Amino acid sequence: MATGFTMPAPDFDLSPLTGWTREHWVSFADQQLLAVRPHFSPLKAAIRLDGRPSSSGVVSDGLEGFARTFLLAAFRVAGEKGSDPFAHLDLYRDGLLHGTQKNGPEAWLPITDRSQPMVEAASVVLALQLTKPWLWDTLSAGQQEQVAAWLQGSSSSTCVDNNWVLFQVMIAEFLAGAGFEYNAAQIGHGLDRLDDWYTGGGWYRDGDNAGTGDFFDYYCGWAMHLYPILWAEFAAGRHPQADHRLEVSRRRLATFLEDHVRFFGANGAPVFQGRSLIYRYAAVAPLFMGEAICATPLGPGQTRRIASGAAKYFLDGGAYDDGLPSLGWLGAFEPMTQDYSGPASPYWTSKAFVGLLLPVDHPVWTAVEEPSPLEMADGLKHAEAPNYLLHSTAADGIARLLNHGSDKYYAPGPDDPLYRRLAYSSHTAPLFTQDPIDNHFAILNDAGIPSRRSRIHRLPAGQGQAASWHAPVWHDAEDPADSDWRAATGTAAAGGYELRVHAVEAPDSSRLTVREGGYALAGDHPMQSGGVLADGRLHTAIWPLHGYTDSGTYQAQGVSPFGAFAGCGYLEGRLSGERSCFASLVYLGGEPPAWVPPAVGPSPAFELLDDGASVTARLTLGPGQVLEVVFAL
Numbered sequence: 001m002a003t004g005f006t007m008p009a010p011d012f013d014l015s016p017l018t019g020w021t022r023e024h025w026v027s028f029a030d031q032q033l034l035a036v037r038p039h040f041s042p043l044k045a046a047i048r049l050d051g052r053p054s055s056s057g058v059v060s061d062g063l064e065g066f067a068r069t070f071l072l073a074a075f076r077v078a079g080e081k082g083s084d085p086f087a088h089l090d091l092y093r094d095g096l097l098h099g100t101q102k103n104g105p106e107a108w109l110p111i112t113d114r115s116q117p118m119v120e121a122a123s124v125v126l127a128l129q130l131t132k133p134w135l136w137d138t139l140s141a142g143q144q145e146q147v148a149a150w151l152q153g154s155s156s157s158t159c160v161d162n163n164w165v166l167f168q169v170m171i172a173e174f175l176a177g178a179g180f181e182y183n184a185a186q187i188g189h190g191l192d193r194l195d196d197w198y199t200g201g202g203w204y205r206d207g208d209n210a211g212t213g214d215f216f217d218y219y220c221g222w223a224m225h226l227y228p229i230l231w232a233e234f235a236a237g238r239h240p241q242a243d244h245r246l247e248v249s250r251r252r253l254a255t256f257l258e259d260h261v262r263f264f265g266a267n268g269a270p271v272f273q274g275r276s277l278i279y280r281y282a283a284v285a286p287l288f289m290g291e292a293i294c295a296t297p298l299g300p301g302q303t304r305r306i307a308s309g310a311a312k313y314f315l316d317g318g319a320y321d322d323g324l325p326s327l328g329w330l331g332a333f334e335p336m337t338q339d340y341s342g343p344a345s346p347y348w349t350s351k352a353f354v355g356l357l358l359p360v361d362h363p364v365w366t367a368v369e370e371p372s373p374l375e376m377a378d379g380l381k382h383a384e385a386p387n388y389l390l391h392s393t394a395a396d397g398i399a400r401l402l403n404h405g406s407d408k409y410y411a412p413g414p415d416d417p418l419y420r421r422l423a424y425s426s427h428t429a430p431l432f433t434q435d436p437i438d439n440h441f442a443i444l445n446d447a448g449i450p451s452r453r454s455r456i457h458r459l460p461a462g463q464g465q466a467a468s469w470h471a472p473v474w475h476d477a478e479d480p481a482d483s484d485w486r487a488a489t490g491t492a493a494a495g496g497y498e499l500r501v502h503a504v505e506a507p508d509s510s511r512l513t514v515r516e517g518g519y520a521l522a523g524d525h526p527m528q529s530g531g532v533l534a535d536g537r538l539h540t541a542i543w544p545l546h547g548y549t550d551s552g553t554y555q556a557q558g559v560s561p562f563g564a565f566a567g568c569g570y571l572e573g574r575l576s577g578e579r580s581c582f583a584s585l586v587y588l589g590g591e592p593p594a595w596v597p598p599a600v601g602p603s604p605a606f607e608l609l610d611d612g613a614s615v616t617a618r619l620t621l622g623p624g625q626v627l628e629v630v631f632a633l
Contacts, residue, residue, distance in 0.1 A: 004035070004320075004322070004323040005027075005028070005031045005035075005315070005320065005323065006031070007024055007027055007028065007031075007315075008021075008023050008024055008027055011023075013368075014366075014368060014369070015304070015305070015308065015368075015369040016368070016369055017305050017309065017369045017371065018268075018305060018308040018309050018312050018369065019312075020304075020308035020311070020312055021365065022356070022360060022365040024308070025308075025311070025353065025355065025356060026076060026079070026080065026356065028311065028315065029072055029073075029075065029076040029353055029356070030076065030086055030088075031323075032069070032072060032320075032347075033069060033072060033073055033076070033086065033088050034086060035320075035323035035324055036049075036065065036069050036324065037091070039065070040091065040095070041062060041095075041106055042106075043094065043095070043098040043104075043105060043106045044066075044091050044092070044094040044095035044098060044106075045062075045063075045066060045094075045095040045096075045098040045099035045104075045106035045107075045108065046059075046062025046063060046065060046066055046095070046099070046106060047062060047065025047066050047069060047344055048061070048062045048065065049061075049065060049324060049342075049343035049344050050343060051327060051342070051343035052327070052334065052342070052343070053342055053343070054116070054339065054340055054341055054342030054345065055339040055340055056115075056116040056340065056342070058342075059109055060109055060115075060116045060117065060120075060342070061342035061343060061344060062344075063099065063108050063109065063116075063117060063120050064116070064119075064120050064342055064344045064345060064347075065343070065344030065347065066092070066095055066099065066120075067120035067121070067123040067124050067127075068120070068123055068344060068345075068347035068348055068350055069344075069347050069350065070092045070095075070096075070123065070124060070127045071123040071126060071127045071347075071350040071351070072347065072349075072350035072353055073088040073089060073092055073127065073131075074126065074127035074128075074130040074131045075130065075350065075353035075354055075356045075357060076088065076353060076356060077089055077130075077131055077134065078130040078131055078356075078357060079353075079356030079357050079358075080356075082133065082134050084134070089131060089134055089135050092127070092135070093135055093138070093139075096124070096128075096135075096147060097139075097143055097146070097147075099150075100146050100147045100149070100150040101146065102146075102149070102150075108150065110150070110153045111150070111151070111153030111154045111157055111171075112153060112157050113157045113158045113159075114157075114158060114159060114160050114164075115157070116340070117153075118153075118154055118157065118159055118164065118167050118168070118171075119164065119167055121150075121151055121154060121167065121171050122166070122167035122170045122171060122227075123350075124151075125151065125170055125171050125173075125174035126170060126174075126230065128147075128174060129174055129177070129230075129234055130357075136178070144178065145180075148175060148178065148180040151171055151174065151175055151180075152175065152180070152181065152182075154167075154168055154171040154172070154183070154186070155171075155172065155175070155181070155182060155183035155186070156183070160207070161193070161207050161208075161209075162206045162207030162215070162219075163206050163207070163219050163223040163224060163227075165186075165189065165190035165193045165194070166190055166194070166223060166224070166227040166228065166231075167227075168183070168186040168187075168189075168190055169186060169187050169190035169191065169227065169228075169231055170227060170230070170231060171186075172184065172186045172187050173187060173231055173234050173235055173239075174234075176235075176238065176239075177234060177235075177238060187231075187235075187239070191228065191231075191241070191245060194224065194228060196208070197224070198252065199385040199386075200384065200385050201255055201256070201259070201383060201384055201385040202252050202253065202254070202255035202256025202257070202258070202259065202260075202385075203216065203220055203256060203259075203383070203385035203386055204220050204224035204225075205220075206219040206220065206223070206224065209410055212409055212410055212411065212455070213407050213408055213409030213410060213455060214386070214387075214405050214406050214407055214408070214409075214456065215406070215408050216274075216385070216386035216388075216405060216406035217273065217274025217275060217276075217406065217408070217418075217419070218270070218273075218274050218276070218277075218279070218282070218283050219274075219276070220256070221256070221260055221283060221285060221286035222279065222282045222283060222285045222286065222348070222351050225249065225252070225253050225256060225286045225289065226285050226286060226289060226351060226354070228245060228249050229246065229249045229253070229289055229292075229293060231245070232245045232246035232249060233246070246293070249293070249295075250293050250294070250295040251295070253286060253289060253290055253293070253295040253296075254290065254295040254296060254297065256286065257286065257287065257290050257295070257296050257297055257298065258297055258381075259381065259383045259388075259390060260283075260286060260287070261287070261297070261298060261302075261306065261372060261373055261374070262373070262374060262379055262381060262390040262392055262399055263283065263390075263399055263401070263426070264283075264284075264306050264309065264310060264372065264374065264399060264426065265374070265392075265397050265398055265399045265425070265426025265427055266309075266372070266374060266375050266396075266397020266398075267309075267313055267397060267426065267427065268306075268309035268310045268311075268312055268313030268314075269310070269313050269426040269427065270283045270310060270426060271399050271400070271401045271424050271425060271426050272329070272424055272425065272426070272428065272429045272430070272561075273401055273403070273406075273418060273419070273424040274406070274408075274418055274419065275338055275408070275418055275419075276338065276341070276345075276348070277329060277336060277418070278325070278326075278327055278328065278329075278336070278337060278341060278345060278346045279345075279346065279348040279349055279351070280310075280314050280319060280325070280329070280346065280349055281307075281310035281311045281313070281314055281349055281352045282348050282349050282350075282351040282352050283310065283352075284306060284307040284310050284311070284352045284355075285351040285352055285354050285355075287303050287306055287307055288303065288307060288352075288354050288355035288357075288358065288364070289354065290303070291303050291355075291358060291362070291363075291364045292354075292357065292358060298372075298373075299367065299370055300362070300363035300364040300366075300367040301363075301367035301368050301369045301370035302369075302370045302371070302372050302373070303364050304364050304365065304367070304369055305369040305370060305371065305372055306372050307352065307355060308369075309372075310352075311352060314330065314349075317330040318330040318331050319331070319346075325346035325347065325349060326346070327341060327343065327345070327346065328561055329429065329561040329562075330561065330562075331561075333560075333561035335432035335559070335561075336418070336429075336432060336561055374392045374394065374397065374399055375394055375397060376394060377394050378392060378393050378394050378494070378495065379391065379392040380392075380464055380493060380494065382463075382464060382465070382466060385405075386405040386406050387403075387404040387405030387406075387456075387458045387466055387468065388401050388402065388403060388404070388405060388406070388466065389401075389402035389404070389464075389465065389466040389491055389492075389493060390402075391493040391494075391498070393495060393496045393589065393590075395589075395590065395591070396496070396589050396590025396591065397426075397590070398425055398426060398427050398496070398588060398589065398590065399425060399426040400423060400424070400425045400426075400493070400498075400588065401423065401424045401425070402422065402423050402466060402491045402493060402498065403419075403420075403421060403422060403423060403424065403456075404456065404458065404459075404466040404467060404468035404489070404491065405456060405458060405466075405468065406419050406456070407419050407420050407453075407454065407455055407456040409454050409455040409456075411479075412454075412473070412476060412477055412478055412479045412480075413476050414434075414476055415435070415436045415452045415453075415454075417430040417431065417432055417433075417436065418430065420436070420440075420452070420453045420454070420456070421436070421438065421439040421440055421453075422439045422440060422441065422453075422489065422491070422500065423439045423491075423498065423519065423586070424439070425519065425588060427537075427538055427588075428519050428520060428521065428538070428540075428562070428588065429520070429522070429560055429561050429562055430520065431520045431556065431559045431560055431566055431568065432559050432560070433556060433559050435449065435450050436450060436452060436453070436517075437450065437515070437517040437554050437568065437570060438517040438518065438519065438520040438554075438568040439517060439518065439519060439520075439568075440453065440516070440517050441453070441487060441489060441500075441502050441514070441515075441516045441582075442472070442514065442515050442516075443472050443485065443487070443504065443512050443513075443514050443575070444512060444513045444514070444515055445474050445512065446512070449474050449475075450474075450515060451472030451473060451474050451485070451487075452472065452473055452474065453470045453472070453487075454470060454471070454473055454480045455470060455471070455480050455481075456468050456469075456470055457469050457470065459488060459490070459631050459632055459633075460631065460632050461490055461629070461630060461631040461632075462492075462628065462629065462630040462631070464492065465490060465491060465492045465628075465629055465630065465631070466490070466491050467488065467489060467490035467491070467629070467631035467632075468488070468489060469486055469487060469488040469489070469633075470486075470487055471483035471485055471486055471487075472485040472486075472487055484507035485504070485505065485506060485507060486504070486505040487502060487503070487504050487505075488502065488503045488504075488505075488615070488631065488633055489501065489502050489503075490615065490617070490629040490630070490631035491629065492627045492628055492629045493627070494621070494625060494627055495621070495625065496587055496588055496589035496593070497585060497586070497587050497593075497595075497621060497627065498585070498586040498587075498588075499545075499583070499584075499585055499617060499619050499627040499628075499629055500516070500583065500584050500585075500586060501546075501581065501582070501583045501608070501615055501617040501629050501631075502514075502516070502581065502582045502583070503579060503580075503581050503610060503615050503633055504575060504579065504580050504581075504582070505578065505579050506575055506577070506578055506579070506580070508578070509577050509578060510575045510577075511574055511575055511576075512574070512575050513572055513573070513574055513575075514547075514572065514573050514574070514575060514580075514582060515570055515571065515572050516542065516548070516570060516571050516582065516584055517542070517554065517568050517569070517570040518540055518541065518542030518568050518569045518570065518584075518586045518587075518588075519540040519568060519586065519588045520560060520566050520567065520568035521533050521534070521535040521538055521540060521562075521566065521567060521568070522535070522560035522561075522562035522563035522564075522565060522566035522567075523535045523536070523562065523563040523564075523565060524563055524564060524565065525565055526555060526565045526567070527553065527555060527565060527566065527567030529552075529553040529555070529567070530553060532587075532592060532593065533553070533567055533568070533569060534592075535563075537590065538588065538589070538590060539587070539588075539589055539590070539591065539592050539593065540568075540569070540586075540587060540588045540589075541569055541586070541587045541593060541596070542569045542570065542571055542584055542585070542586045542587075543571075543584060543585045543586075543587075543596060543597045544571050544573075544583075544584060544597075545583040545584055545585055545597060545602075545603060545606045545608075545617075545619065546581060546582060546583035546602070546606065546608050546617075547573045547576075547580060547581055547582035547583065548571040548572060548573040548582060548584065549572065549573050549574070550571070550572040550573070551569065551570065551571050551572070552569070552570055552572070553567050553568070553569050553570070554567060554568050554569075554570055555567045571584055579610070581608060581610050581615060583606070583608055583617055585597060585619065594622070595621050595622050603619070605619055605620040605621070606618070606619045606620075607619075612633070613632065613633060614630060614631060614632045614633055615629070615630070615631055615633065616628070616629070616630045617629045617630075
């Protein structure tokens with residue numbers, strides 16, 4: 001661990017799995033805050049880090065650095081009941097007053113329609129709420145009015161119609177509680193929109209873009225669940241809906257966590273899926289919130305084990321190699337970032353430190369660590385709302401997300417490796433290539449260009465299975481609604497294996513080639529071609545069961561956050577008319593696969609039936625282990 005951070009000695013009596021205690025979380029917060037001090041602007045209103053600026057510009061990026069680390073300082077100081085031995089709040093008090101000074105030398109950008117300062121203002125008000133006795137209450141009336149005047153820019157501004165509505169809820173609530181004029185309609189609108197996006201099972205879409213796509217990712221936990229609970233706590237006794245909303249949030253969060261706990265591998269890593277992954281272990285915030293409002297299926301020792309494991313994974317893995325979090329996963333990897341991400345954006349990891357609001361004597365800090373559910377037994381759960389099949393294996397601690405629902409499709413455009421792959425895991429990452437290959441099924445056109453999986457549509461499937469269809473397209477300008485093609489896919493999983501079955505409806509008697517890729521591995525050296533790929537810790541393979549005639553290994557450099565060299569196995573076959581079926585067996589595990597299909601010829605253990613209305617496939621892996629997929633066309 002070359003971070004420059006000096007962490008407390010591990011306590012393996014209290015935390016036998018991670019060694020981390022509450023003391024580690026406090027120290028981790030302090031050391032991050034100390035690491036950014038050299039980057040404060042002279043008047044402390046901005047934290048300016050080196051690196052690629054965001055699409056909002058360097059001035060906005062400086063505010064982002066201030067606001068997101070201010071939130072971290074707030075969780076740390078409030079969690080210690082005002083104890084602030086490093087005087088963090090003194091710096092943020094100075095910066096707050098200079099940033100909100102109209103026309104001042106370090107004045108923040110105003111909050112206007114759909115502007116980034118609105119996002120950062122939500123962190124500022126949350127930090128002010130949490131540290132009220134030690135910061136806000138120490139300001140003069142004139143200073144408070146100055147801060148409020150900047151915040152009130154939100155009251156007359158429009159926001160992006162997704163999780164941003166909750167930023168306006170938090171800003172309005174702070175103004176209301178502080179006795180300033182505020183936009184009450186924004187609170188009602190934001191909470192109503194949240195209900196609009198609730199899809200059951202604890203899941204929220206992150207907006208809906210008028211129904212063009214499905215928007216499921218980590219924002220469900222670190223935004224859609226987090227902010228409404230905090231709002232209800234702040235609004236208690238003031239807003240007539242606060243108590244009711246808290247009860248609604250409690251029920252929804254408890255249900256959501258049944259799925260969310262399955263997103264963390266035993267190595268601590270969250271499943272690599274969705275945008276803003278540079279926020280990393282912010283994904284543990286809803287776990288701590290579940291403890292805070294008694295809405296969790298976990299024991300307190302399990303909650304701390306998962307949360308500490310996630311933070312430790314990134315700290316030990318190189319995410320803080322220079323003391324500052326990089327734009328990437330472990331090390332820096334710019335291809336996985338979005339254009340709205342600036343050098344200080346990763347400090348939304350601050351949300352993970354909401355756990356410090358739980359007092360020192362809370363069971364989440366005093367209970368002995370226990371293994372997570374994923375570590376205790378193999379798991380398979382269908383998350384109906386996002387249409388995910390969540391598959392995990394206890395022996396190697398790998399969490400997998402088999403995706404049949406989340407596409408984040410707005411309009412015709414390029415492939416999105418963060419949303420549209422067939423599968424993701426806690427131990428692997430998709431390849432950031434121009435054309436998709438890993439965990440992707442494609443038809444190759446006459447020019448050899450692979451089709452894309454853009455808009456994903458759900459299909460009914462058997463119990464413990466998931467299925468979907470998409471209309472293949474080949475170029476950025478093509479609208480899948482105009483495509484004459486249809487590719488349906490069904491998936492079943494057990495023991496690290498995935499049975500994937502595809503049914504392709506072609507507009508003519510096409511003889512085009514199809515291709516399917518497996519999981520990608522990456523490391524410091526090229527992947528060995530052929531058969532089972534291995535990187536020293538993982539093994540993966542893809543085998544043909546039906547319709548495929550050729551196989552190979554794709555190799556590339558600079559396309560994975562896990563290493564300079566990456567590779568994945570793939571299969572190829574040919575369409576045979578207006579409808580063709582293909583089936584594969586995919587494996588990802590910590591040990592070599594215990595069972596493999598025959599090297600030559602069809603497997604007698606595999607059966608496939610296409611009756612024109614549905615497809616049924618069945619594979620016997622061994623005694624007592626059968627994978628079956630049944631899905632409607």
